[in-house]
Amino acid sequence: MESIRQDWFSNIRNDLLAGLVVALALIPEAIAFSVIAGVDPKIGLYASFCIATVVAFSGGRPGMISAATGAMALLMVTLVKDHGLQYLLSATILTGVLQIVAGWLRLGSLMRFVGRAVVIGFVNALAILIFMAQLPELIGVPMAVYWMVIVGLGIIYLLPYLTKAVPSPLVAIVVLTAIAIHFGIDIRTVGDMGQLPDSLPVFLLPDIPLNLETLKIIFPISLTLAVVGLLESMMTASIIDDLTDSNSNKNRECVGQGIANIASGCIGGMAGCAMIGQSVINIKSGGRGRLSTLAAGVFLLLMVVFLGDWVSQIPMAALVAVMVMVSIGTFSWVSIRDLRTHPKSYSVVMLSTVAVVVATHDLAQGVLVGVLLSGFFFAHQVGMIMRVVSKIDDEGRVRGYQVIGQVFFASADRFVASFDYKEVIEKVRIDVSRAHFWDVTAISALDKAVIKFRREGTEVEVVGLNEASATMVDKFAVHDKDGAEDILMGH
Amino acid sequence: MKTENKVLACVDHSHFTDHVADYAIWAAKRMGTPLKFLHVIAAHHEIGSGADHSGAIGINSHETLLTKLSEEDAAQAKAAHEKGRLALNRLYERALDAGVTAPDMKQRHGDFEETLVAQESGVDLFVWGRRGESSEGSPRKIGRNVERVVRALHKPILSVTEGFTEPTRVLFAFGGDALARKGIEWLVGSPLLHGLPIYLLISGKDGRADMKQIDWARTTLETAGFQVTFLLIPGDPLTIVAQTIQEQNIDLLIMGAYTHSPLRSMLFGCKTNTLLASVNIPVLLLR
Numbered sequence: 001m002e003s004i005r006q007d008w009f010s011n012i013r014n015d016l017l018a019g020l021v022v023a024l025a026l027i028p029e030a031i032a033f034s035v036i037a038g039v040d041p042k043i044g045l046y047a048s049f050c051i052a053t054v055v056a057f058s059g060g061r062p063g064m065i066s067a068a069t070g071a072m073a074l075l076m077v078t079l080v081k082d083h084g085l086q087y088l089l090s091a092t093i094l095t096g097v098l099q100i101v102a103g104w105l106r107l108g109s110l111m112r113f114v115g116r117a118v119v120i121g122f123v124n125a126l127a128i129l130i131f132m133a134q135l136p137e138l139i140g141v142p143m144a145v146y147w148m149v150i151v152g153l154g155i156i157y158l159l160p161y162l163t164k165a166v167p168s169p170l171v172a173i174v175v176l177t178a179i180a181i182h183f184g185i186d187i188r189t190v191g192d193m194g195q196l197p198d199s200l201p202v203f204l205l206p207d208i209p210l211n212l213e214t215l216k217i218i219f220p221i222s223l224t225l226a227v228v229g230l231l232e233s234m235m236t237a238s239i240i241d242d243l244t245d246s247n248s249n250k251n252r253e254c255v256g257q258g259i260a261n262i263a264s265g266c267i268g269g270m271a272g273c274a275m276i277g278q279s280v281i282n283i284k285s286g287g288r289g290r291l292s293t294l295a296a297g298v299f300l301l302l303m304v305v306f307l308g309d310w311v312s313q314i315p316m317a318a319l320v321a322v323m324v325m326v327s328i329g330t331f332s333w334v335s336i337r338d339l340r341t342h343p344k345s346y347s348v349v350m351l352s353t354v355a356v357v358v359a360t361h362d363l364a365q366g367v368l369v370g371v372l373l374s375g376f377f378f379a380h381q382v383g384m385i386m387r388v389v390s391k392i393d394d395e396g397r398v399r400g401y402q403v404i405g406q407v408f409f410a411s412a413d414r415f416v417a418s419f420d421y422k423e424v425i426e427k428v429r430i431d432v433s434r435a436h437f438w439d440v441t442a443i444s445a446l447d448k449a450v451i452k453f454r455r456e457g458t459e460v461e462v463v464g465l466n467e468a469s470a471t472m473v474d475k476f477a478v479h480d481k482d483g484a485e486d487i488l489m490g491h
Numbered sequence: 492m493k494t495e496n497k498v499l500a501c502v503d504h505s506h507f508t509d510h511v512a513d514y515a516i517w518a519a520k521r522m523g524t525p526l527k528f529l530h531v532i533a534a535h536h537e538i539g540s541g542a543d544h545s546g547a548i549g550i551n552s553h554e555t556l557l558t559k560l561s562e563e564d565a566a567q568a569k570a571a572h573e574k575g576r577l578a579l580n581r582l583y584e585r586a587l588d589a590g591v592t593a594p595d596m597k598q599r600h601g602d603f604e605e606t607l608v609a610q611e612s613g614v615d616l617f618v619w620g621r622r623g624e625s626s627e628g629s630p631r632k633i634g635r636n637v638e639r640v641v642r643a644l645h646k647p648i649l650s651v652t653e654g655f656t657e658p659t660r661v662l663f664a665f666g667g668d669a670l671a672r673k674g675i676e677w678l679v680g681s682p683l684l685h686g687l688p689i690y691l692l693i694s695g696k697d698g699r700a701d702m703k704q705i706d707w708a709r710t711t712l713e714t715a716g717f718q719v720t721f722l723l724i725p726g727d728p729l730t731i732v733a734q735t736i737q738e739q740n741i742d743l744l745i746m747g748a749y750t751h752s753p754l755r756s757m758l759f760g761c762k763t764n765t766l767l768a769s770v771n772i773p774v775l776l777l778r
Contacts, residue, residue, distance in 0.1 A: 006537050007537070010535075010537045010538055011537060011538045011539050014538070014539035015539070017544060018539065018544075021544050021546040022546070024546065025546050062537075156547050157547060157549060159545065159547075160543075160545035160547050163545075164543045164544060164545045165544055166544065166545075167544060167545060167546030167547075168545045168546060168547045169546050169547060170546070239553060242557060243553075243556060243557055243560055244536050244560070245534070245536050245560075245561075245564065246536045246537070276553075277548055277552075280548055280552055280553050280556060281546050281548055283539075283556065283560075284543050284548075284552070284556050285539075285543060285544050285546065286539030286543075286544075287539055288536070288537050288538060288539040289537060325547060325548065325549070326548070328548070328549060328550060329547075329548025329549060329550075329552045329553075330548075331550075332551070332553075332554075333550045333551050334551055334554055
């Protein structure tokens with residue numbers, strides 16, 4: 001009871017105002033993302049309304065804004081082009097189902113494997129994609145478009161110095177629309193992009209054949225959509241966590257996103273997820289509770305349905321200006337400055353993530369590459385923490401090797417190469433009690449070293465193998481007990 | 492290692508605080524246990540700040556916003572620390588004057604309920620005002636967090652009202668249930684009320700099972716050296732309790748708190764809440 005009150009009604013005035021600001025910013029974005037996906041603006045607008053409204057109830061992070069997004073829109077392009085809208089709607093529903101399953105399986109916790117470098121790479125790649133998606137509106141168009149974009153950006157960034165009471169993107173849109181209408185400038189408008197909503201959305205199941213063939217078409221797309229949607233949502237949630245110094249329920253967010261996408265697909269909307277830029281705008285405007293998200297969705301629909309005629313007159317150039325702003329606001333500019341100071345491996349992971357995404361237009365692939373690379377770098381670094389020291393014992397008849405550090409796949413070769421097999425000596429004693437054997441590769445490396453010694457006629461004694469291989473217990477029976485770190489780190 | 496349990500006085504900036512301190516001092520002295528003053532600073536992250544409705548995001552918008560919000564929070568927290576420190580110092584002096592040796596003072600950030608639950612293991616008795624500073628000036632008699640927090644705790648709580656009078660006559664609203672029996676045992680085990688006359692009140696229906704419980708309670712208390720007066724008054728418990736308090740000049744009420752589920756108390760109203768709100772003397776809530 002208490003938490004419902006706190007989530008919904010502790011910040012009513014600020015939440016409503018922030019919701020309004022967000023709704024105004026969502027309209028151009030929803031239209032722009034529909035254009036990216038290649039569907040009518042009304043698909044994105046219905047989706048944004050539906051996702052924002054449903055997530056307000058089902059989400060796990062109060063104050064986070066979810067709607068139709070660029071990351072998702074980019075993944076739909078081929079599906080829409082090859083198979084049409086109905087397949088997109090069914091893919092959206094399937095995406096929701098997959099996300100709910102992910103929430104039930106508590107996959108939200110897998111986010112801990114996505115390191116900071118990958119997150120920054122993701123964010124930067126997203127910003128670049130949003131910017132690149134505006135290029136078709138900027139190439140081969142009359143000079144007037146460029147002027148309008150520049151004027152739009154000028155208003156967006158300079159107006160806040162005069163007043164912060166009105167959303168500057170809205171002012172930019174209104175001014176540019178007025179100029180275009182007044183001077184009768186012949187440029188593309190939102191109305192040229194397709195149908196706008198003329199009524200409230202209605203419930204409608206997608207009209208597709210329910211067979212294996214359909215599943216084959218939509219499943220891969222849905223899977224990628226589900227992954228990208230959850231990734232961006234989880235990342236946005238932790239950004240909001242930091243900003244508001246409070247916690248979110250990541251698994252509930254997964255399920256919440258899923259429910260919202262199913263609902264979106266059922267009223268003719270495209271798939272969406274949390275939006276970094278809009279969520280930051282919401283927090284900045286004072287929005288904190290679930291009411292802000294709900295208000296954003298409801299205001300958006302009301303404005304679009306009742307101002308539809310006006311919305312269709314908005315020149316695309318005004319939208320481009322807003323989207324450029326979103327792109328600039330999403331990009332992590334500090335990360336460019338940090339390239340000089342951060343470790344090389346960090347920068348390589350970040351830049352690779354960006355490069356793969358920009359090349360494939362698929363954020364999921366970029367994240368996969370980023371995560372794999374960070375894994376490699378980590379293994380490499382930890383693998384360096386291994387050395388072998390040797391000394392002569394028993395008046396020159398025995399050589400004692402002491403292995404210290406981490407032995408696993410990344411350090412196994414170096415381990416094998418650390419012994420002097422050619423030395424003519426009666427016996428070697430390999431003391432591994434201060435080493436950790438993390439995997440089977442480490443054990444086989446030890447076997448290999450022992451065999452090599454035997455071939456040279458040297459007797460081998462291995463000391464402390466039990467302690468060394470305690471780390472191989474996969475169940476972590478030892479590791480998670482009190483004092484385990486003494487056993488594992490002490491030697 | 493077992494540490495000595497203490498009396499934990501929960502203080503804030505409401506006008507109850509001095510009385511909370513007085514009762515806590517009284518309890519700590521009677522029980523011979525250490526006294527600790529706790530001030531919980533709640534951060535209201537669910538409430539938005541700022542009136543920037545420009546909706547524009549520029550270069551490093553997220554980092555700039557994070558810096559701005561954390562600076563605001565830091566300034567607020569520093570002011571709250573300082574205010575809390577001054578209030579605690581005053582109470583510290585008050586406790587020293589009253590003869591308590593080395594009272595402990597602590598400030599913690601966080602939710603009131605979570606903080607108290609975390610502190611509970613080292614505590615014998617909680618003392619707080621029945622309303623906090625957030626209810627100051629509101630018409631409600633007891634704070635809206637009281638029920639939630641009481642339900643979360645498992646140690647006795649002394650909920651104080653305005654003014655301090657050293658308790659001399661104690662009324663035990665005895666329900667005959669497990670909680671009441673636990674309460675009797677606590678009374679016997681704790682030096683808090685030793686030597687004070689106890690009025691054991693039974694209201695409502697008089698059943699056979701009750702009589703057995705009453706005899707047990709009476710014998711247990713008398714064996715422990717309490718002077719027990721037994722009152723059996725049939726009728727509506729709420730009225731009877733209020734009436735007895737007046738007639739017998741009672742200055743401390745003991746009762747079991749929230750024995751029913753939260754759902755039931757939401758649907759049918761809650762005796763504990765009504766009673767808490769209707770009496771004007773401190774109440775010792777048993778858990």
